[in-house]
Amino acid sequence: TLSPVCKAPQSAMLASTSRRLSQDSCRERQIRRIKSSHNRSGQPLLQHMDARESLIQGNDSTRGTDRLFAGSGGAGSNICVAVSAPDGSTGTAMIDGQSGAFSYTASKGHKRRRRCACFKVRSSEIQVAAEDIVGAQNEAADSFRVWFCPVRNPNAKKVVRRLRKSDSYQCRSATEASALVEALRARSSTVSAGRTRNFHVFLNPVSGPGKARQEYERAVRPVLDAAGGTHQLHVTRAAGHGTELAASLDLAHCDALLFLGGDGTVHEALQGLLNRPDWREAAAVPIALLPAGSGNALAANTGMWDMPTALHAVIQGQKAPMDIFSVLQPGHPRRFAFLSITFGLIANLDIGTEHLRFLGGFRFTLGALHQILWQRTHQLRVAYLPAEDAAAPASSVEASSPSSGSLRGSVDGGAASPPSGAGTPGPAAPLLDDLPQDTTSWSEGSLPKGWKQLEDETVQLFAACNLPYLDLTYNVAPRAGLHSGCLDIVNTHGKSSRIQGLEFMVKSERGDHLDLPLVRYTKARALVLEPVSNRTWLVVDGEVAPFTRLAAQVHPGLCTVLLAPSMR
Numbered sequence: 001t002l003s004p005v006c007k008a009p010q011s012a013m014l015a016s017t018s019r020r021l022s023q024d025s026c027r028e029r030q031i032r033r034i035k036s037s038h039n040r041s042g043q044p045l046l047q048h049m050d051a052r053e054s055l056i057q058g059n060d061s062t063r064g065t066d067r068l069f070a071g072s073g074g075a076g077s078n079i080c081v082a083v084s085a086p087d088g089s090t091g092t093a094m095i096d097g098q099s100g101a102f103s104y105t106a107s108k109g110h111k112r113r114r115r116c117a118c119f120k121v122r123s124s125e126i127q128v129a130a131e132d133i134v135g136a137q138n139e140a141a142d143s144f145r146v147w148f149c150p151v152r153n154p155n156a157k158k159v160v161r162r163l164r165k166s167d168s169y170q171c172r173s174a175t176e177a178s179a180l181v182e183a184l185r186a187r188s189s190t191v192s193a194g195r196t197r198n199f200h201v202f203l204n205p206v207s208g209p210g211k212a213r214q215e216y217e218r219a220v221r222p223v224l225d226a227a228g229g230t231h232q233l234h235v236t237r238a239a240g241h242g243t244e245l246a247a248s249l250d251l252a253h254c255d256a257l258l259f260l261g262g263d264g265t266v267h268e269a270l271q272g273l274l275n276r277p278d279w280r281e282a283a284a285v286p287i288a289l290l291p292a293g294s295g296n297a298l299a300a301n302t303g304m305w306d307m308p309t310a311l312h313a314v315i316q317g318q319k320a321p322m323d324i325f326s327v328l329q330p331g332h333p334r335r336f337a338f339l340s341i342t343f344g345l346i347a348n349l350d351i352g353t354e355h356l357r358f359l360g361g362f363r364f365t366l367g368a369l370h371q372i373l374w375q376r377t378h379q380l381r382v383a384y385l386p387a388e389d390a391a392a393p394a395s396s397v398e399a400s401s402p403s404s405g406s407l408r409g410s411v412d413g414g415a416a417s418p419p420s421g422a423g424t425p426g427p428a429a430p431l432l433d434d435l436p437q438d439t440t441s442w443s444e445g446s447l448p449k450g451w452k453q454l455e456d457e458t459v460q461l462f463a464a465c466n467l468p469y470l471d472l473t474y475n476v477a478p479r480a481g482l483h484s485g486c487l488d489i490v491n492t493h494g495k496s497s498r499i500q501g502l503e504f505m506v507k508s509e510r511g512d513h514l515d516l517p518l519v520r521y522t523k524a525r526a527l528v529l530e531p532v533s534n535r536t537w538l539v540v541d542g543e544v545a546p547f548t549r550l551a552a553q554v555h556p557g558l559c560t561v562l563l564a565p566s567m568r
Contacts, residue, residue, distance in 0.1 A: 079183055081176045083169040091125075093169055093180060100130030100187035102146055104169060126166055131565065134315045135226030136184035141174040144181050147226040149312040159566035163219055163308035185228040189317050197229035197255045199314075202245065202269060204236045204261030208293035209360045212260045215292050215307055220260060223311045229255075236265070246272030246282075256286045256562060258314060262293015263339055267541040270559075274324070274336045275425045286319050288562040294360055295350075295471035295542060297339050301482065303564030305472065313564040320567075321557035322482045323466055326429045327540055328551045334426065338559070339541045340470055341487075341552060343531060344378040345371045345461040347539040364471055371460075372501035377494070379532035380462060382454035383447055384524035385431060387486040429553040431526040454491070456520060457532070460501075462491040464527060464552065468511070478511030479521070485556040489522040490514075526553040 079095040083104065091106035104126055132148045139145050145168045149161040171177040189197070201220065205213050216233070224231050236242045246257075246269040257273075259265045266289055273282040290310045291299040302320075304310035327335045342350065349367030356363035435448060447453065463470070464487040465477035477488035496504070496518045507513035514521050528551045531538055538545045 079180065081171055081180060083171050085169055086167050093171075095180070095183050095187070096130075100133070101128060102130075102133060102148075102184060103127040104166070128166075130187055131316075132161075132312075133184060133188040134223055134312055135188050135228060136181045137226045138177055138181055139168040140170075142172070142177050143168045143170040144177045144184075145169070145226075146184060147223060149308050158305055159303065159309070159564065160305050161309045161312050163223070163311070182228075185226075188227060189315055197227070197317075198253050199224060199229060199231040199256050199258050200249060200251075200254055201231050201233050201258045201260060202236065202242055202265060203233060204242070204259075204265040204292075207261035207265055208296075209358050212292040215290070216260055219307050219311060220258075220290060223315070227315050231258075236261075236268075240268065242268035243272040245269070247276055248272075251278075251282055251285050254285055255317075256288060256314065258288050258290055260290045260292050262291075263289070263295050263297050263542050265289075265293065266298055267337065267339075267543055270324070270336050270338060274558075277425060279425045283324075283559050286560045286562045288314050290314075291472070294357060294363060297467060297470050297472075297542075298561070300469040300472045301467040302561050303567035309564060313562055316565055318563045318565055318568060319560050320482055320563045322559045322561045323485060323554050323556050324558040325466060325487065325552050325554045326426070327545070328429065328432060329546055329548055331548075332546055335540065335545075336426065337466070337541045337552075339465070339467055340476075340539075341464040341527075341529065341545075341550065342470075342539045343380055343462040343529065344459055344536050345376075345492075346463050346470065346476070347537040348376075350539055350542055351537045351544055364473070368505050372498055372505060375460070375495060375498065375501070376535065377458050377460050377533075378462075378536050379458055381457055381530040381532060382462070382489075382527060383435070383451050384454065384489065384522065384527040385451050387523040387525050427555045427558065429526075429551075431553045432528070432551045435528055435551065454489070454522070456491055456493050458494055460492045460496060462489075462529075464489050464524070464529075466554070474505075474508045475511035476508055478514065479523075482561065483557050484523075486523045486525050486554055487527065487552065489520075489524055489527070491520050492518045493520055494518070527551070 077097040079097070081093050082090065083093045084090045085104070085106065089106035091104060093102070093104045095102050106125055126146075128146060128148045128150070132150050133146065134149055135147045136144055137147070146166040148164050148166075150164060152160045152162050171180070201216070201224075203212050203216055221231075234245050236245070242265055257269065259269065266287065269287075273279065273285075276282050288302065288310065289296060289298040289304065290307060291304060292307075299305070299310060302313070304313050322338065324336050324338055327337050327341070340346075345368070349364055349371050352370075353363040353367040356366065359366070435451075463476055465480050466487055467482065468475050468477050468480045470476045477490055480488040492504075500516070500518055504513050504516060504519070507516065513519055528549065529538075530549045531547055534547065538547050538550060540550075
């Protein structure tokens with residue numbers, strides 16, 4: 001039995017030992033938690049833990065220093081910095097040297113906070129995979145914040161992301177904070193490091209529901225700034241202004257053209273880009289649609305289903321070629337298109353719902369239901385060159401000149417347009433040279449070799465699609481592609497019942513409507529369309545075209561688009 005005099009020192013010693021064991025146990029738990037962290041693919045998120053363990057376990061030689069700690073001392077090393085978080089905790093901010101992942105782990109005073117519904121992360125401790133990082137920025141001279149876009153639902157068919165930003169972490173010096181920001185920016189993009197990326201942003205303030213300006217201030221500008229790039233904002237003021245801006249831009253040091261609007265905004269700019277004297281160089285500049293319109297078809301076909309997903313794709317910088325097609329009409333300048341030519345039901349639900357723009361993309365669903373209940377049919381004549389019969393050397397496309405009696409020779413008031421090699425901007429369209437202008441005498445014998453006439457002249461729906469999706473919802477041409485080299489013609493045969501129309505509408509969301517008995521599907525390199533009935537519109541890329549004969553030819557891979565990583 002110990003005397004009261006001996007009990008006090010023993011109690012103090014036991015309490016000190018208990019605190020030390022508790023601290024050791026906490027540090028071990030932190031190390032185990034970091035080592036066991038995994039990303040979505042099941043691979044370890046942080047692979048080299050020597051530096052992190054040294055900091056967490058209280059190595060006095062590294063704690064509290066004003067320098068970056070390299071885990072292995074060479075290329076591919078971890079970057080670790082002691083930082084403090086707004087919740088009062090202190091810990092380690094680390095960039096993994098191998099995977100590029102970022103993490104912050106508190107070493108003391110850590111208390112996990114509940115995450116709120118806004119897009120700011122309300123937890124001090126975070127672990128961000130390298131592929132989710134979009135940038136970082138200095139909140140003050142000695143603090144930084146990380147911007148990232150994690151996948152909302154990894155099991156979903158469409159990969160959709162959320163925009164998040166971390167808490168502001170304070171370093172012990174401005175040098176450490178700046179070094180971390182530069183390292184994070186270098187790892188957030190597939191574009192080579194060492195140079196600043198430059199973007200031109202076209203903003204259409206009246207596109208779709210009219211929220212493009214708010215989207216720019218809320219998400220687009222902060223993310224582009226966090227990525228470390230520069231951008232010039234161009235606000236369109238009226239119809240056709242986008243064409244003027246695109247025709248006069250200096251594209252010498254432009255990494256991408258970003259369109260904050262809808263498909264009509266892209267269509268306008270395309271006219272300016274491909275009618276420039278340097279149209280070949282302009283066509284090589286990547287484009288991307290940041291969805292703020294009604295249809296947003298280009299965004300859907302490149303995997304940019306919403307604004308955070310689109311911004312993540314822009315920063316990642318994955319590129320892909322995209323076909324463009326020329327549209328020629330007698331007495332009108334040639335126009336370039338990227339999406340579709342529609343006649344009948346789709347044209348009606350598009351142009352006929354202009355007064356419902358405030359509903360966004362939902363106006364197309366209402367328009368489709370109205371057209372299905374209406375059951376109106378339309379007449380047209382179409383001749384097309386099947387894709388399998390249209391093989392031609394690339395040199396012939398550039399060097400061919402139109403014949404004087406061709407349909408193409410009637411463009412621009414009857415004067416034959418010279419090929420692109422003779423000084424006219426844009427690629428030539430030689431496949432349209434030998435077509436007869438009088439469509440009433442069309443027959444298999446009167447058409448040029450290889451051309452065919454569409455059997456159905458009475459349709460409810462006709463669409464010649466360059467891309468699968470015509471908006472964010474309807475996959476009208478599921479066999480089309482960005483670089484297929486042809487237009488996919490989808491049309492209905494005769495008049496369908498309301499039940500058949502509703503079945504087409506439901507199945508087209510998944511692209512399962514091609515097996516319906518009323519649907520015809522054809523691939524063509526070129527076509528000529530003559531509208532007969534006048535109770536509808538002729539629409540190109542969602543814009544009303546003159547209601548007269550129309551000819552189109554595909555130019556494979558003429559332009560370049562930015563692509564979401566999930567679409568690779």
